[in-house]
Amino acid sequence: MDPIRLALESGADIAGVARVGPLREKGAIEPTLLPSAKTVIAIASAHSRTALASSNLQVRQYDTISTYENVRMVADRIVKRLERLGHEALSVPAFIPIDMADGKFGMVGALDHRAAAVAAGIGSYGRSGLLLTREFGPRVRLGSVLTSWDGDFAAPAPFSLCLEDCRACLEACPPRALLGEGKIDKTKCGRTIFQYGLRRVIRFIGEMTEGDPAKRRDLLKGFTLRELWQNFMAGNYYYCFECQSVCPVGAHPRDQGSERRKPYNGSKAEIISKRRQVHGQEGIRAGDEEETDQ
Numbered sequence: 001m002d003p004i005r006l007a008l009e010s011g012a013d014i015a016g017v018a019r020v021g022p023l024r025e026k027g028a029i030e031p032t033l034l035p036s037a038k039t040v041i042a043i044a045s046a047h048s049r050t051a052l053a054s055s056n057l058q059v060r061q062y063d064t065i066s067t068y069e070n071v072r073m074v075a076d077r078i079v080k081r082l083e084r085l086g087h088e089a090l091s092v093p094a095f096i097p098i099d100m101a102d103g104k105f106g107m108v109g110a111l112d113h114r115a116a117a118v119a120a121g122i123g124s125y126g127r128s129g130l131l132l133t134r135e136f137g138p139r140v141r142l143g144s145v146l147t148s149w150d151g152d153f154a155a156p157a158p159f160s161l162c163l164e165d166c167r168a169c170l171e172a173c174p175p176r177a178l179l180g181e182g183k184i185d186k187t188k189c190g191r192t193i194f195q196y197g198l199r200r201v202i203r204f205i206g207e208m209t210e211g212d213p214a215k216r217r218d219l220l221k222g223f224t225l226r227e228l229w230q231n232f233m234a235g236n237y238y239y240c241f242e243c244q245s246v247c248p249v250g251a252h253p254r255d256q257g258s259e260r261r262k263p264y265n266g267s268k269a270e271i272i273s274k275r276r277q278v279h280g281q282e283g284i285r286a287g288d289e290e291e292t293d294q
């Protein structure tokens with residue numbers, strides 16, 4: 001049985017295998033996850049490049065839903081086939097459900113899919129902290145299947161796909177959450193991507209509880225509740241994809257000159273105007289205006 005072939009036949013765009021032992025030692029796998037596991041099958045499902053490069057937010061969100069859905073279906077097919085062959089196998093959530101307990105707060109996955117993907121040789125870390133793949137760059141969603149299957153395979157040689165003199169992701173990040181060499185200010189990123197996520201729900205409930213009747217009526221009819229409702233229904237709540245969409249690695253040559261990508265290759269003033277357009281005043285850092293080159 002070739003697990004990589006099995007994964008590709010199950011619909012993965014990219015797949016690789018790694019030993020579980022070293023990942024467990026690094027703390028990349030929550031100990032309660034299939035203690036008998038010997039191997040992790042790392043899978044990647046590609047976004048649509050066109051959708052991620054679109055200036056329409058809903059199109060980017062919809063493509064994210066489809067890509068996560070594909071990861072889930074592919075992993076499920078792999079699990080069923082491994083179980084039919086007599087092995088234990090477990091698909092680990094690609095994002096949610098995730099442990100929301102105090103101390104973790106939904107910020108630590110049961111399995112670190114990027115670490116598994118790097119160990120399996122399907123890509124390398126980029127300066128953005130994301131996994132870069134040869135064909136799609138960071139435009140992939142990752143999944144992992146843990147299995148008791150314990151066959152022979154060669155460990156991949158380490159490599160790096162991140163371009164030496166590139167800082168496109170750092171420049172494009174609206175709240176400047178990317179600090180270089182894969183370091184990220186998670187609070188800043190979270191504030192941007194989860195604009196209508198849990199924090200907004202908490203704020204909304206607080207405003208409803210404390211507001212006078214007129215304010216409560218306005219809140220019930222307002223954009224915030226409509227948007228929160230839509231996010232609950234759709235299961236998507238991301239509002240930023242810049243570090244995925246601007247990376248030149250795996251970008252189609254055609255995308256390099258597209259209208260959407262231009263601001264980030266252009267002047268500081270254009271970058272700031274793009275930030276304001278996508279993220280309002282929150283995307284503008286103190287001192288940004290003075291830094292404009294116009």
Ligand code: B12
Pocket residue numbers: 093094095098106107108109110111112113114115125126127128129130131132137138139140141142143181182183184185186187189190193238239240241243244
């Ligand atoms: C919590 C979470 C977040 C949090 C915290 C992110 C983080 N860095 O941990 C927040 C809300 C900030 C976030 C943001 C985003 N996320 Co997120 N997130 C997760 C989630 C659910 C858990 C991550 C986790 O456990 N972190 C805790 C530990 C593992 O992270 P850490 O301590 O920072 O350790 C990392 C660094 O040390 C770094 N690292 C280690 N060694 C090295 C070496 C080098 C050279 C470098 C550069 C880095 C590096 O890698 C470690 C992870 O492997 C994962 C899914 C999963 N289960 O893996 C998705 C996941 C990481 N997110 C993903 C994505 C796409 C995003 C966003 C683009 C948002 C969006 N639109 O979807 C942004 C990107 C932010 C960024 N540039 O990193 C994808 C990444 C796909 C990819 N190509 O890499 C994942 C894998 C989901 C998936 N199944 O595809 N996310």
Ligand code: SF4
Pocket residue numbers: 172173174175176177178184188189190192193240241242243244
């Ligand atoms: S998702 Fe957006 S806010 Fe978060 S690190 Fe990437 S570019 Fe920055």
Ligand code: SF4
Pocket residue numbers: 126127128129132161162163166167168169170246247248249
């Ligand atoms: S945008 Fe540039 S710096 Fe960022 S991960 Fe991609 S290649 Fe590396």
